[in-house]
Amino acid sequence: xxxxxxxxxxxxxxxxxxxxxxxxxxxxxxxxxxxxxxxxxxxxxxxxxxxxxxxxxxxxxxxxxxxxxxxxxxxxxxxxxxxxxxxxxxxxxxxxxxxxx
Numbered sequence: 001x002x003x004x005x006x007x008x009x010x011x012x013x014x015x016x017x018x019x020x021x022x023x024x025x026x027x028x029x030x031x032x033x034x035x036x037x038x039x040x041x042x043x044x045x046x047x048x049x050x051x052x053x054x055x056x057x058x059x060x061x062x063x064x065x066x067x068x069x070x071x072x073x074x075x076x077x078x079x080x081x082x083x084x085x086x087x088x089x090x091x092x093x094x095x096x097x098x099x100x101x
Contacts, residue, residue, distance in 0.1 A: 033058070 040054075047057040 043058055044054050047054040
């Protein structure tokens with residue numbers, strides 16, 4: 001467990017991340033985020049437990065979120081691109097038939 005008594009009270013942290021800049025060259029870029037003190041304390045503690053910096057951990061969390069969202073939207077686009085098709089020429093059973101009511 002990490003001792004949180006000496007965690008500084010500040011309202012923002014600096015993030016360093018590698019992004020695509022210019023002609024596709026990877027370049028470190030800075031970004032400042034503002035968050036509640038309890039959020040910043042949480043990320044500092046998790047970073048210390050993981051033996052990494054708060055900036056790197058925040059960047060990893062943001063990258064994971066970005067990838068999840070990208071995956072969701074790609075799956076949604078793929079699903080919606082398929083035309084609807086008729087499964088059966090017969091009449092579908094009604095609710096009462098399906099639930100034996």
